[in-house]
Amino acid sequence: MTNIKNRRWVLDHYPEGMPGEDTFRLEEDVPIAALGDGEVLVQAHYLSVDPYMRGRISPAKSYAASIEPGQLMVGGGVGEVIESRSDKYSAGDFVETMGFGWQEFAVLGDRGLNKVDPDLAPIESSLGWLGMPGRTAYFGLFHVANIQPGETIVISAASGAVGQVAGQLARNHGCKTVAIASTEAKLDWCKEIGYGEGVNYKTEPDLAAALARVCPDGIDMYFDNTSGPIQDAVMMNLALHGRIALCGTISLSATFGQPDIGLRLNRQLLINRARMEGFLVTDFAAHFEEANQALAKAHKEGNLKFREDVMDGIANMPKAFIKLLNSENFGKQMIKI
Amino acid sequence: MTNIKNRRWVLDHYPEGMPGEDTFRLEEDVPIAALGDGEVLVQAHYLSVDPYMRGRISPAKSYAASIEPGQLMVGGGVGEVIESRSDKYSAGDFVETMGFGWQEFAVLGDRGLNKVDPDLAPIESSLGWLGMPGRTAYFGLFHVANIQPGETIVISAASGAVGQVAGQLARNHGCKTVAIASTEAKLDWCKEIGYGEGVNYKTEPDLAAALARVCPDGIDMYFDNTSGPIQDAVMMNLALHGRIALCGTISLSATFGQPDIGLRLNRQLLINRARMEGFLVTDFAAHFEEANQALAKAHKEGNLKFREDVMDGIANMPKAFIKLLNSENFGKQMIKI
Numbered sequence: 001m002t003n004i005k006n007r008r009w010v011l012d013h014y015p016e017g018m019p020g021e022d023t024f025r026l027e028e029d030v031p032i033a034a035l036g037d038g039e040v041l042v043q044a045h046y047l048s049v050d051p052y053m054r055g056r057i058s059p060a061k062s063y064a065a066s067i068e069p070g071q072l073m074v075g076g077g078v079g080e081v082i083e084s085r086s087d088k089y090s091a092g093d094f095v096e097t098m099g100f101g102w103q104e105f106a107v108l109g110d111r112g113l114n115k116v117d118p119d120l121a122p123i124e125s126s127l128g129w130l131g132m133p134g135r136t137a138y139f140g141l142f143h144v145a146n147i148q149p150g151e152t153i154v155i156s157a158a159s160g161a162v163g164q165v166a167g168q169l170a171r172n173h174g175c176k177t178v179a180i181a182s183t184e185a186k187l188d189w190c191k192e193i194g195y196g197e198g199v200n201y202k203t204e205p206d207l208a209a210a211l212a213r214v215c216p217d218g219i220d221m222y223f224d225n226t227s228g229p230i231q232d233a234v235m236m237n238l239a240l241h242g243r244i245a246l247c248g249t250i251s252l253s254a255t256f257g258q259p260d261i262g263l264r265l266n267r268q269l270l271i272n273r274a275r276m277e278g279f280l281v282t283d284f285a286a287h288f289e290e291a292n293q294a295l296a297k298a299h300k301e302g303n304l305k306f307r308e309d310v311m312d313g314i315a316n317m318p319k320a321f322i323k324l325l326n327s328e329n330f331g332k333q334m335i336k337i
Numbered sequence: 338m339t340n341i342k343n344r345r346w347v348l349d350h351y352p353e354g355m356p357g358e359d360t361f362r363l364e365e366d367v368p369i370a371a372l373g374d375g376e377v378l379v380q381a382h383y384l385s386v387d388p389y390m391r392g393r394i395s396p397a398k399s400y401a402a403s404i405e406p407g408q409l410m411v412g413g414g415v416g417e418v419i420e421s422r423s424d425k426y427s428a429g430d431f432v433e434t435m436g437f438g439w440q441e442f443a444v445l446g447d448r449g450l451n452k453v454d455p456d457l458a459p460i461e462s463s464l465g466w467l468g469m470p471g472r473t474a475y476f477g478l479f480h481v482a483n484i485q486p487g488e489t490i491v492i493s494a495a496s497g498a499v500g501q502v503a504g505q506l507a508r509n510h511g512c513k514t515v516a517i518a519s520t521e522a523k524l525d526w527c528k529e530i531g532y533g534e535g536v537n538y539k540t541e542p543d544l545a546a547a548l549a550r551v552c553p554d555g556i557d558m559y560f561d562n563t564s565g566p567i568q569d570a571v572m573m574n575l576a577l578h579g580r581i582a583l584c585g586t587i588s589l590s591a592t593f594g595q596p597d598i599g600l601r602l603n604r605q606l607l608i609n610r611a612r613m614e615g616f617l618v619t620d621f622a623a624h625f626e627e628a629n630q631a632l633a634k635a636h637k638e639g640n641l642k643f644r645e646d647v648m649d650g651i652a653n654m655p656k657a658f659i660k661l662l663n664s665e666n667f668g669k670q671m672i673k674i
């Protein structure tokens with residue numbers, strides 16, 4: 001297998017604000033290292049494109065170390081084992097990992113891999129509803145915010161990978177759900193999968209007033225995938241003992257690493273005795289099986305639909321990523337290799 | 338007793354920004370209503386002056402309804418029952434209530450009163466360490482933030498009524514404590530009662546850097562009595578899984594009701610998987626006895642000191658309140674009648 005050549009994207013330089021295609025550099029004809037004990041060679045079938053990647057290409061402190069210029073871009077992927085020196089995986093097995101990288105082939109240790117059963121669901125589901133985004137939705141709703149039937153739940157980036165799962169899980173739990181998204185087409189899709197209400201943050205002249213109309217009893221829980229002015233508008237409608245689960249800050253993509261100046265919302269939290277909490281899916285690793293079972297059950301019962309936005313070919317990775325940061329994707333963004 | 342005349346402060350008008358003495362109006366020779374069944378007439382010995390009162394003289398939404406111009410100013414007090422038509426209290430009993438009002442005499446229903454034992458502690462303690470401020474400190478530390486021995490706890494308005502109790506309870510619990518206050522005299526007092534470190538927010542040119550020096554492992558819990566730029570500086574030093582208990586926003590006194598523009602700290606919460614939560618002492622009414630016992634025990638063991646800033650006479654109520662909002666008090670502000 002050593003005659004296989006790899007193609008991969010490395011970081012060219014830290015971008016100021018919104019990344020461009022020249023933020024990354026494609027390396028071709030990269031030789032593949034020989035396998036060590038416990039390692040497998042995996043050929044990517046799907047690579048994941050996620051908002052968190054913006055934080056990794058910044059020198060600003062984040063929850064994980066930045067990658068440096070010249071290094072392989074980080075990212076999740078699912079693919080097929082084509083060579084193995086592991087006793088856990090054999091050629092022909094499908095595996096998923098958040099540590100795949102933006103590349104066609106990866107040499108991976110067998111300890112960070114998750115086996116994927118292609119008969120259970122299409123393998124790309126392991127990057128979406130049955131993977132990191134789906135579990136993120138589950139933990140944010142049930143572990144961080146402890147949502148209750150009858151509560152009003154507002155979700156930003158509502159048709160995104162995390163948002164669409166969160167909306168359906170909350171609906172399945174007996175909550176009233178409100179989607180915030182950037183286009184009417186996205187909001188239509190949100191309604192189709194079961195969101196009760198939808199608000200277009202690009203066209204509403206007064207987002208806080210729009211939310212007040214659809215949430216007359218206030219917002220009990222906000223699943224925040226965006227931060228920024230959308231959060232401000234939600235906070236103006238917070239219900240007593242509201243909870244805000246901070247999942248992402250994609251609205252800051254264009255100004256990433258710079259101070260975020262805007263409304264400080266301490267009085268809203270104080271008045272409503274509300275709680276705002278940041279969380280990472282990986283903090284809940286001990287509960288992944290619980291989440292997987294809940295997600296698989298909802299899907300099997302027909303109560304969890306999932307929309308993917310698939311582009312073809314590794315050459316498109318930067319394009320797909322920038323599309324995502326600009327909110328131009330429609331559903332979970334990934335690349336088919 | 339009907340020949341007694343009352344003196345009381347009513348709200349004259351909603352102030353813009355910092356209140357002035359003309360925000361209030363003293364009414365003299367006010368007749369006292371005859372007692373109804375279950376009511377007592379109480380003569381004030383001490384009246385309480387607290388930051389929350391700023392929120393009550395604003396038309397902006399808060400956790401309690403605003404009072405209207407012409408109405409009696411709200412506030413806590415402790416005094417002696419001088420006439421009773423209640424079977425719970427007799428003349429000579431001492432009682433405390435948050436519903437006393439800025440007045441020398443109050444006709445009060447017997448259901449909202451707390452009996453005060455003058456042999457247990459000086460009666461004014463029921464407005465301080467053994468009352469609302471002391472319990473607020475207790476619930477913020479132990480119920481909201483669940484502090485643990487060895488953690489680093491930062492407290493703003495550290496020598497104030499809530500802050501000085503919080504600092505000592507955290508120290509008693511085995512935490513490292515850092516006081517933030519406005520003068521060296523206040524910081525000296527904080528050290529004297531057991532705070533480990535102190536930072537002067539008025540003279541430090543870079544508060545975030547100063548906190549970084551005294552909190553090299555980050556801040557596990559912030560007891561926020563102030564909000565504003567002090568909070569920003571704390572957030573820049575947040576430890577993983579930090580908790581911020583939002584108790585007060587006294588730094589906003591001069592701009593109360595206006596939008597608070599500044600750093601938005603979502604990335605800090607997200608990166609550190611931290612939690613920010615607003616709370617009110619009255620939400621924990623079911624646990625008051627637990628708090629009282631803990632406070633009394635600490636005091637009895639010599640591990641809870643308390644400094645009061647007492648002015649004389651009801652005529653000084655507005656002056657004492659404005660002094661408090663300007664951080665010119667030193668210890669729990671109250672008025673002796």
